[in-house]
Structures are given as C-alpha cells and as structure tokens.
Amino acid sequence: MNYKTVYASPLGTIILRSDGTYLTGLWFKGSRDSAKHTGVFAEEDLPIFAQTREWLDQYFRGREPEGTVPYRMEGLTPFRRQVMEILERIPYGEVTTYQAIAQEIARQRGIEKMSAQAVGGAVGWNPICILVPCHRVVGTNGSLTGYGGGMANKCRLLELEGHDLRRFTIPKEEHGR
Structure with missing residues (x-):
C-alpha cells in the first residue's frame, strides 16, 4: 500500500x-x-x-537537520545508485557539479571518463528531493540547470543554505522567480 x-x-x-x-x-x-x-x-x-x-x-528554519529520515528508492539501477550515494554525501551548504560527480563515478569504476549528461539524467530521476539534495548540483560554469522541483525552488533552497546566488548563472526565463 x-x-x-x-x-x-x-x-x-x-x-x-x-x-x-x-x-x-x-x-x-x-x-x-x-x-x-x-x-x-x-x-x-x-x-x-x-x-x-x-x-x-x-x-x-535554515538549520542543518539533525539525523536522517529512513527512505527507500525503488527502481535504482546500479548507475543511479552510485549517483544517489554521491548526492547523499554533498554537505549542507555546499554544491558540487555534474562533472565532478561524473569524474568520481569514473574513478570508482576505474574508467577514464563518465558523461556529465548521464549524471544529469540520474540526478533528475531522484524521487526524494531536498533529503537527497539534488538541488546542490550545478553546472561546471556555475549555471543553475535542471531541477524537477522548479528553478525558483532550487534558487530558494540554495539561498536557504547560505549561498549568494550572484555566483551562479540563472537561466533567463527563471530570473522572474
């Protein structure tokens, strides 16, 4: 049920x-x-x-929550599991890039290269936003791309965690948030 x-x-x-x-x-x-x-x-x-x-x-309330909430993700492929495990480790108030995640997966798998676009697809699959902090993933050039919860919410979540949005590039259609 x-x-x-x-x-x-x-x-x-x-x-x-x-x-x-x-x-x-x-x-x-x-x-x-x-x-x-x-x-x-x-x-x-x-x-x-x-x-x-x-x-x-x-x-x-703008604080890093204590503890965790037990959750389960269904339909995890091995690749998605790897990406979700990396997302879970992004500290509160910090960001990483799709490319950095791709490089970490390539390192873990012992391969030369991994696609940042493939990582983006797996990040976008995340069924448990905020707790599994996909909003903390940005483009290598600082662009705020891709958030299923809406770009305005991604911006507000990053601001809540103490980020100055002036350091990021926000897509033009999202400036009116």
Whole structure:
C-alpha cells in the first residue's frame, strides 16, 4: 500500500509518499517531479511522515537537520545508485557539479571518463528531493540547470543554505522567480 500526505513549506506544498515504513517520495506539488509519482495513495498520517515533517521544519528554519529520515528508492539501477550515494554525501551548504560527480563515478569504476549528461539524467530521476539534495548540483560554469522541483525552488533552497546566488548563472526565463 502506498500512502501520501502534504507538508506546507515556505516554498509551497510538498507531497510526501511512503510505503508505510519508509519515505519513498518527496516532491513539490505541481512541479515537473509530480509526473514521477503516479498511482493510488491512501491519505494517512504515519510516523514516517511525522519524522519527515520534523526534519523539514528544521531545514526550513535554515538549520542543518539533525539525523536522517529512513527512505527507500525503488527502481535504482546500479548507475543511479552510485549517483544517489554521491548526492547523499554533498554537505549542507555546499554544491558540487555534474562533472565532478561524473569524474568520481569514473574513478570508482576505474574508467577514464563518465558523461556529465548521464549524471544529469540520474540526478533528475531522484524521487526524494531536498533529503537527497539534488538541488546542490550545478553546472561546471556555475549555471543553475535542471531541477524537477522548479528553478525558483532550487534558487530558494540554495539561498536557504547560505549561498549568494550572484555566483551562479540563472537561466533567463527563471530570473522572474
């Protein structure tokens, strides 16, 4: 059985999904990420949702949350698993690049090169935004590209973590955030 509930964040409504034990999805309502989370959900307030709301409350108060929320990702290929493991290690308040992740995976696999575009596809697949911090991944040249939760939310999440957005390039269509 799949369950869902909502969380009222300062950035808008966030949907939480669970299998009853683990968090299995976290996304902004109405965002491009919504398409990843289809199916029938029962609305129930589960302990995992209370734990996730507490973590998000800390995060949106501008603090690095204590502890972790138990989550499970379904449909992980070995490549996606590698990318998600790297995302999980990006510290609060820091960013990395798609290229840096590609280089780390190439190093781990003992190969010369890995595609940053392939990494971008795996990062974009992430079903649990914020907790698995895909918003902390930027282009090598500092461009803020690709965020299923919306570029305005990516900008606001980075600002919340203390980043000065003037150091990044924001796509023109997103300046009016």
